Amino acid sequence: MLKSTLTKSVFLFLVICLAAACKKEETLVPVLETKTFSNLYAPQTGGQGQPVGGDFIKFSFLHGTTVTDDSWDVAFRGATILVNGGTLIGIADEPIRTGIGAISIVTNSLDAVKEVPESSTFKQDGANTYAIPTGSDNGWYNYNSTTNLITPLAGKVFVVKTHDGKYAKFEIISYYKDAPTSPDATSLSRYYTFRYVYQPDGTAF
Template structure:
């Protein structure tokens, strides 16, 4: 796996957790990390029906340790999220033994400073429904039938509850190798072989609070 992990500049956010004037604001420091070219079941062939396929396995990832977790550990709580094509699973529901869940927040990465108290975390119920909704326009991406390109929808933040019940926010930025979506005029082959490479940034709150 050629995944490259880069820790970006540490993002320091000062959050007012309460409107009470007298309360001393608690400074919270959450690192924003970037992950580039995370392969997510890249295409290895085309079926006789003309459908592209990969090995069918999820790429499991630990947000806590910022590392790829082996598939042999799929039944453990070592991983928090998994990627296979455009489908994203969380370590919870019927996908894993953890307490994971997720929902999609509309807004910018920096807008989301606190997970609202009334938020509902969805659970995986594969294969019919996932915590992060599948399908074009439903969750994190758009599929353009004319260009046959997948684009991460800007302003969609995945709010993740990890396997151990902590919280993270993820902004998926690109689905293609090198973080660059091919041109609409690129060859079908380019569009197929360069897809399923995730570029995203995330912030993981290790203290268990819902603040970022």
């Protein structure tokens, strides 16, 4: 009788512990980390009146690095940024869109963007249309024709619906190698440094 009672007690204890462990596991919230990616080199050919070309450099927020397959979320060439969603724009050497990605541009600081915006604010690439508009003061940068320098627009955060329907947010820190505080004519351009947060499960940052 005593042995039976002890067996039942041990069994009940194990059940309670297992239930508590499962509940604890269910309530765990993944910690989101703000990361910096430095010196993503995005060269182009042509420009200054000549046809622009060259491969786009693809980046995956899941992997946290550049990729060459279809798992990319955004892609860079010169000052142009594409998203892996929508259709072809109609420019030379652009990658085929294989994902469901889109971008919403938010005016705020990266840390202050806590939630994914309304779905109606998200844009995809399309014929002659960029999710992140090109040109000075239109999308992510200002171009100074006197100094010939590109400066990221302050307070521009890009919330990305990734190629597979997850979310990320990023802000561009610099367009020059090693992100100099005050770039000049000697600074090497087309080297992106940006901060980002990847959200693998949910819509909160």
